Amino acid sequence: MEDTIHPLKRNTTEHASRLDILAAKQDDLENRLTRNNVRLVGVPEKVEGGNPTVFLNLVERSVWCRDIIPLFALEHAHRVPTRPLPPGAPPRPVLMKVLHYRDREILLRKARELPDLSINGHKVSLTP
Numbered sequence: 001m002e003d004t005i006h007p008l009k010r011n012t013t014e015h016a017s018r019l020d021i022l023a024a025k026q027d028d029l030e031n032r033l034t035r036n037n038v039r040l041v042g043v044p045e046k047v048e049g050g051n052p053t054v055f056l057n058l059v060e061r062s063v064w065c066r067d068i069i070p071l072f073a074l075e076h077a078h079r080v081p082t083r084p085l086p087p088g089a090p091p092r093p094v095l096m097k098v099l100h101y102r103d104r105e106i107l108l109r110k111a112r113e114l115p116d117l118s119i120n121g122h123k124v125s126l127t128p
Contacts, residue, residue: 035101035104036075036097036098036099036100036101036104037095037096037097037098037104037128038095038096038097038098038104038107038108038126038127038128039093039094039095039096039126039127039128040056040093040094040095040096040124040125040126041093041094041124041125041126041127042091042119042122042123042124042125043091043093043094043119043122043124044091044119044120044122045085045091045092047119047120048077048079048094052077052078052079052094053074053076053077053078055077056074056077056094056096057074059119060072060074072098072099072100072103072104072106072107073098073099073100073103074096074097074098074099075097075098075099076096076097077094077095077096077097078094078095079092079093079094079095080092080093080094080095104128107126108126108127108128111125111126
């Protein structure tokens with residue numbers, strides 16, 4: 001019994017150390033995935049239609065370019081998923097994933113410099 005238990009203990013410690021390494025890698029990857037996200041608050045519900053990514057690309061080229069925010073590559077956009085909102089509740093935020101980190105930083109800096117950003121007459125704000 002002692003001869004069979006010793007290799008099992010060694011395997012357990014090896015697996016535990018490997019599990020720690022994999023957990024650290026997973027944490028790093030999850031952090032990298034959300035690094036380029038920008039939250040857009042104040043966009044009215046259902047204004048984007050069925051595809052928020054296409055809508056925000058159009059808004060980027062029409063509204064924000066007039067306000068000197070440079071063009072940026074938008075990888076993905078979607079509303080924050082929640083249960084159905086009651087009437088009169090504030091709109092859900094839109095999460096945008098910008099392709100390049102540098103573009104995200106420029107976008108956030110320019111948004112801070114502008115006094116007011118609006119989409120279809122509704123004031124919106126950009127936050128990291």
